[in-house]
Amino acid sequence: MYLILKCPGCSTFTYVDKYSPQRLCPQCGEIIDVADATIYLEVADYRLAESIIAELKKYLTAQKRKDLTEEEREQIRKEYAEWMKQALINPEKANDSNDMSKIIES
Numbered sequence: 834m835y836l837i838l839k840c841p842g843c844s845t846f847t848y849v850d851k852y853s854p855q856r857l858c859p860q861c862g863e864i865i866d867v868a869d870a871t872i873y874l875e876v877a878d879y880r881l882a883e884s885i886i887a888e889l890k891k892y893l894t895a896q897k898r899k900d901l902t903e904e905e906r907e908q909i910r911k912e913y914a915e916w917m918k919q920a921l922i923n924p925e926k927a928n929d930s931n932d933m934s935k936i937i938e939s
C-alpha cells in the first residue's frame with residue numbers, strides 16, 4: 834500500500850510506501866515525516882498513486898488553488914473506496930485509471 838501525501842515544505846504531492854516512516858521530497862529535498870504529514874489517500878499501487886497525484890495537480894491548477902479542503906479529501910477517500918469495490922467486481926476496470934480521473938474531476 835502507498836500513501837499519497839504532501840510535502841509540508843514545498844506543497845508537492847508525493848507518495849510513500851505505507852511502512853516507511855519518512856520520505857525524501859523529490860522536489861525540495863526535505864525529509865517528510867509521514868506521521869506528521871496530511872495523508873490524502875491510501876492506494877494499492879504506486880502507479881495508481883502517480884496517476885492520482887497527476888489528477889490532483891491538474892484539478893488544483895484548474896481551480897487555481899493550492900490544496901484540497903477537508904471535505905474534498907473525505908470525498909476522494911470515499912470515492913476511491915467505492916471505485917475499488919467496483920474494480921473487484923469488474924477487474925478490467927482496475928487497470929483503467931481514467932475512471933479515477935473522472936471521479937476527481939466530478
Ligand SMILES: [Zn+2]
Nearest residue numbers: 840843858861
Ligand atoms: Zn518539498
